[in-house]
Amino acid sequence: MYSFKNDYSEGAHPRILNALLESNMEQVEGYGEDPYCIKAAELIKKKIGRIDIDIHFIPGGTQTNLTIISSFLRPHEAAIAANTGHILVHETGAIENTGHKVISIASSDGKLTPSLIMPALEAYIDEHMVKPKLVYISNSSEIGTIYSKKELEELSKFCRENKLYLYVDGARLGSALCSEANDLKLSDLGNLVDAFYIGGTKNGALIGEALVICKDSLKEDFRFFIKQKGAMLAKGRLLGMQFLELFKDDLYFDLAKHANDMVYILRDGIKAAGYGFLIDSPSNQIFPILPNKLIEKLLKNFSFYIWEKVDEENSAIRLVTSWATKKENVLDFVEALD
Amino acid sequence: MYSFKNDYSEGAHPRILNALLESNMEQVEGYGEDPYCIKAAELIKKKIGRIDIDIHFIPGGTQTNLTIISSFLRPHEAAIAANTGHILVHETGAIENTGHKVISIASSDGKLTPSLIMPALEAYIDEHMVKPKLVYISNSSEIGTIYSKKELEELSKFCRENKLYLYVDGARLGSALCSEANDLKLSDLGNLVDAFYIGGTKNGALIGEALVICKDSLKEDFRFFIKQKGAMLAKGRLLGMQFLELFKDDLYFDLAKHANDMVYILRDGIKAAGYGFLIDSPSNQIFPILPNKLIEKLLKNFSFYIWEKVDEENSAIRLVTSWATKKENVLDFVEALD
């Protein structure tokens, strides 16, 4: 039984565990002020190409989202997200729990555009309503789609014109940036958005996300928010060391590229077998539409989520690959389609 | 330079890293529903001697405290803590940030007793004030003192009579339970308190605390709160595996006992050298009072916190030992006192 359910089924890339082992007995400062966190932050700044940004390491994605959004917004301000957005669907109302409404925008591909957002700005107009202030997007999105450079530039321009913060949930940023369809660089993110995070948990780390704050006014006192939300680990080294390992060469991108390479084999095999997809997603999540009978058969040897019913006889499933997926795993799956 | 600043300066006990390594490529369920979390929870239940309690694994202490307290209390209810309590002093107002006042009780030894709490119950009497509802204690306390079985029994009885929840922050529970002065068992906690956590981070784990909920009415829907507060790790295995290793034999207690043995060498050496202590603390934190000149000299080879000025010429310092402290480290320190 091999699982394509998600990209966090295994532990961490061996190099990461090795780095933890080697430095294990070294005594360092706590709470993210150790040499590993400091060095990892410097490396990431260099990769992004800006020295004036702030980097913080946070254990998980929901925690990063709620810490960021609740610290950026004043009490009457709201976030805007696609209706598939993680903060709307899979975080148990964490953002609302910090006091802020999330405005849901229907989107067919999991992405937001100026023209999708504009009606919300036109509808929320006075003090009897919340004030839209932060645009939340995910790259790749929750349904595997990615933003092109042009799309992100347009969104960035729109947000700046309308005094909206633009924040990118990068739980699967690695896969997005290493997609064959991608033309966006890490440095583009640094220039176009106000904050984003580089997901570690879903790209080879045991745990951890690297939050990047680009906009000056949002940097102040951020460590207070991390601590207040319970997101500051005593052994912060655990996070710093992993990102150091991921970014000291191109390991982060190599792992993401591998996940994509594996998903493309799946995708091409499924296409070749004559099946279509719910959506065209060029990253490590794909949503093939298969006959229910075939799905039943596949479930004997593979585990994955049934995403939605398409018609009486067919359903879309979700397949996710990761840094840990082996070529034989995907070939087995393709073979099993026959 | 050797650091006695805290008990989270090093990584994890080698057996824990080894367990992570060995299971690394195994695919398991996410979000704390993996076999390691399940087995670790069973083991801990057995050690506590109650099958009907709930165990949850949470990355850090502040997060555990804020998740517990905000889920147990209704909006008008308040926690009560000693003025040295971690939630009052070192969590950036995390509890207040979830909407709840923390009532501060002056305590000379970092502990609470019925007679210290009673005046607060008598002062908060009507709907113009918050309603005291949860008693927060730490064992060992923030200044290293521990609760005797009799003290905890009295507190438990008092809380039940006054319809107060009793919650124990066990960040350093290992050191408390393995203290030479201790007569409390893990099973006593299971019977006397409504919830407590068994601290991993400060006793050999890389990260993680095991939250134990004893009172039935507080168990319902608890996984919702963990998720909502961002405390549910995708790779929950990281937590479960560590606690499995710590509790599959007596490793957890062996590590705590070692930390205590090391601190006792320090304490006895300091006493023998003719110095006194700010408080009598039989766990892995001690607060010797030393001449400022000696402190200056010691700081050349050791790092530690200066806790408070005692008089013009003397100050109390804090020394903390851990599972990782070596006998040579403490002997070096004692020797340096001359």
Place this chain on the structure above:
Amino acid sequence: MYSFKNDYSEGAHPRILNALLESNMEQVEGYGEDPYCIKAAELIKKKIGRIDIDIHFIPGGTQTNLTIISSFLRPHEAAIAANTGHILVHETGAIENTGHKVISIASSDGKLTPSLIMPALEAYIDEHMVKPKLVYISNSSEIGTIYSKKELEELSKFCRENKLYLYVDGARLGSALCSEANDLKLSDLGNLVDAFYIGGTKNGALIGEALVICKDSLKEDFRFFIKQKGAMLAKGRLLGMQFLELFKDDLYFDLAKHANDMVYILRDGIKAAGYGFLIDSPSNQIFPILPNKLIEKLLKNFSFYIWEKVDEENSAIRLVTSWATKKENVLDFVEALD
């Protein structure tokens, strides 16, 4: 210029002002514990026909909604409302600001039914999502529709079967209960819902809503929540005295009936002039569809809100009548249609 913009344009019914005047210099207890509040609560209980319910007087509707909902729900629980619901549209995210998501249900007539709610219960299924717990409805709704007894009975049954609280925002409850289309009694509300409020502000009071809590488990400590949310007036008499006046005979219903009588003249006149309506609303808000040119002409002598564009040449407007609307006002409007 006469305004049909809303039902809170004028002050209070003269009998209310008179009651305030007559009792003005009497010294009474503060914070809602005065004889007027007590007597008004008793009267309302009698009208509802249940002695075991709790009555509280609160200055305004948003405040009542946020106090009720935030005190009834635990942190992970959510309210459900029609997409036109006041808490979703016109309260500046007040509910989310207390930490709770409001799940929006598309509804064509501003009302909720079991079959509209069921999909939300089926979608919110585990701890990664909020837990739907309270159904918020308004009677009359924000677009003037009302619930029949049968509809409310079905909703009540559904909520009890699914362990959902049922709460009715009664800002315009008077107009609903006095509608020619109504078959619901105040006593039905007392039996079918867990809490509701009887709106004063929009039915002749200067200020004030009477909150009725029917479900035992929701009554406890409610005065704490009122105080904590800033909703407990020092001069609570101001609220009690008004409700005493409104309920010591049938003034409350007489005023609502008058508002409805006036709106029916408008409605019938508009129909007679050949125009239709956006929705069939048998209470004191109606939404006629008129030619833009006619609207422009009417705006010279009347003020009202343009609700929405219907097509290039026609728009729906909103007309609201109240206890203070005079027959001549509505006749003038009908005449102006020609």
Place this chain on the structure above:
Amino acid sequence: MYSFKNDYSEGAHPRILNALLESNMEQVEGYGEDPYCIKAAELIKKKIGRIDIDIHFIPGGTQTNLTIISSFLRPHEAAIAANTGHILVHETGAIENTGHKVISIASSDGKLTPSLIMPALEAYIDEHMVKPKLVYISNSSEIGTIYSKKELEELSKFCRENKLYLYVDGARLGSALCSEANDLKLSDLGNLVDAFYIGGTKNGALIGEALVICKDSLKEDFRFFIKQKGAMLAKGRLLGMQFLELFKDDLYFDLAKHANDMVYILRDGIKAAGYGFLIDSPSNQIFPILPNKLIEKLLKNFSFYIWEKVDEENSAIRLVTSWATKKENVLDFVEALD
């Protein structure tokens, strides 16, 4: 039986009721945008001597405090208050409920000074603690003391140097400014503090406080916060009209002066009868120390609060006068001392 329990036992000054009556049937805009609110705000600005300040009318004091403080502070920032401060003692944790800690400063006279505040600034120093940001004072204080101009100037200077907001709860500002011991003008407040409110409820209004925001950066979007906290009345006219009446001449100050004149008769009579006071309070609350037997006797004809036990035979009581207290009431009391 005459009550000296508080200054909100009666209704409103007759001129206020009369103003409500006269304008009752006039149709005006809702939510504080009516001509009465606008004109009252202009009058108050003129009295303060600054055109660039913002005025908002809010129903009650707790609501004003919680709206102000929660909108001024970011999530990690805390308020500082004297241990007798209303927000610490009598608002059911309303400030904490909005997410903010209130740091309590022991003060013998209910007032704060730079030297009392400084230790808190020195203690709260890093991201593991909240960040003190707003100083809350009351004038008059909860125990009747008042700030001199020099004291307020020093506090203002200190706050500006330390980037702290200075906010004055003026529930009893009238009595403070009209005290025989006062040398502070309304215009001084406008220059020295960042925000304050002019209490109506305790000085002759039925309900209502006038919030004054002086600091530019705190003004933005304030109406959103008022609405979100449920503090925006549909019939905002009720508040505007009262403040218009209170400030269109010197009624506000006349009423406060009257309350003070009455309390001085009490005070002088009590002194003449040979009794002392718990504290020297030159405003409309006094705290005489009387023999318990005398207190018992007085309670037969007067109601008041017993404030605290002084020794076995004596207790301090609280007497409060108001705009409505008649000379005969206070003379009766003085006479009863014999």
